[in-house]
Amino acid sequence: MSDDWKASASTGDEKSWKLLEKALLASVQEQRRSRRWGIFFKLLTFVYLFGMLALFSPMLNLRKAGSSGGSYTAVVDVRGMIADKEAASADNIIGSLRAAFEDESTKGVILRINSPGGSPVQSGYIYDEIRRLRAEKPAIKVYAVISDLGASGAYYIASAADEIYADKSSLVGSIGVTAAGFGFVGTMEKLGVDRRVYTSGEHKAxxxxxxxxxxxEAEFWRGVLQTTHRQFIDSVKKGRGDRLKDKDHPELFSGLIWSGEQALQLGLIDGLGSTSYVAREVIGEKEIKDYTVEETPFDRFAKKIGASVADNLAMWMGFQGPSLR
Structure with a gap:
């Protein structure tokens, strides 16, 4: 075999390999483009479906709250921290209560409570609305049922009900007000940092x-807390009336917390029982309909991303305002 033929064959093989390599590279690039477009369209579909869920979830909740035949016991949950923008905000709970009272099939309303308390303002809003609804429609009774915990602002709300029930081991009470923070003066001194504050009011800072x-200023702040505490006590007394054993037990308003069994003896609650027990035995309607406002998927997603700027700022500053918890 001649050297020229060998060279020609080698050149042909090299060209073939280059063509094959180009074809393979083109195929890989095409697959990559296809994957990128596939990921893009999948992401677009996810965003679209997520948006539809966020848009129509409130409508689904309304359908849930409006569909049923016959009479039933309406239930509204008070879960977790009582605060603006939380599940147990005044807007959410009041909206649920109004919907339950407006439904002609509602035989009675249960506030199903499991909360450590929270904002005195939000608790006060809910308390006032419960009393307004009770006065407007006296035939519909409101019952508070405490499961694990009904403390401070949560008990504030419960005291607006016609009757309060709890388990024998529930934690009930904590009628007090707290405001907490941290002091960084010593830390600043150790770091050699001077604090310079300019205000237009003598006590602004x-x-x-x-x-x-x-x-x-400390005495002034204690006065603010005492005023809030007095408002709390007055509301509880107005709601519970003569059932409270506060004359024999002044420690009821000291911020202490009791078991459900102890709370019954102190007049903080009216009986021991669960939500199903109250619906069946007290209201007389075992069929339960949940009016609790549910968070949309968008709300849950937003909360997972992170806390609000205001909350982070308050935490960084080391101060927490008056709280019923």
Whole structure:
């Protein structure tokens, strides 16, 4: 075999391999483009479906709350922290209560409580609305049922009901007000950092955690908390009336918390029982219909991303405002 033929064959093989390589590269690139477009369309579909769920979830909730035959016991959950923008916000709970009262099939309403308390303002809104609804439609009774915990602001809300029930081991009470924070004065001194604050009011910076608290400002702040505590006590007394054994037990308003069994003896609750027990034996309608506002998928997603800027700022500043918990 001649050298020229061998060279020609070698050149042909090289060209063939280059063509094959180009074809393979083109195929790989095409597959990559296809995958990228596939991922894009999948993501677009996910966003679309997520948006539809976020848009129509409230409508689904309304359908749930409006579909049933005959009479039933309406249930509204008070779960977790009572605060604006939380599941147990005044807007959510009041909206649920109004919907339950407006339904002609509602025989009675149960507030199913499992909460450590929270904002005195949000708790006060709910308390006032319960009393308004009760006065407007006295035939529909409201019962608070405490499961694990009904403390502070949660008990504030419960005291607006006609009757309160709990388990013998539930934790009930904590009628008090708290405001907490941290002081960083010593830390600043160790770091050699000076705090410079400019205000247009003598006491404008009295809650600044980087300055030593002044005696007159601390006394003023205690007065604010005592005023809030008195409002709390007055509301509980108005709701519970003579059932409270506070004359014999002044510690009822000290912020202490009791078991359900103890709370019954102190007049903080009216009986021991669960939601199903109250619906069946007290209201007389075992059929339960849940009016609790459910968070949309978008709300749950947003909460998982992170807390609000205001909450982070408050945490960084080391201060927490008055709280019924």
């Amino acid at each position: 009295f809650l600044d955690p980087f300055q030593q608290p002044k005696a007159d």
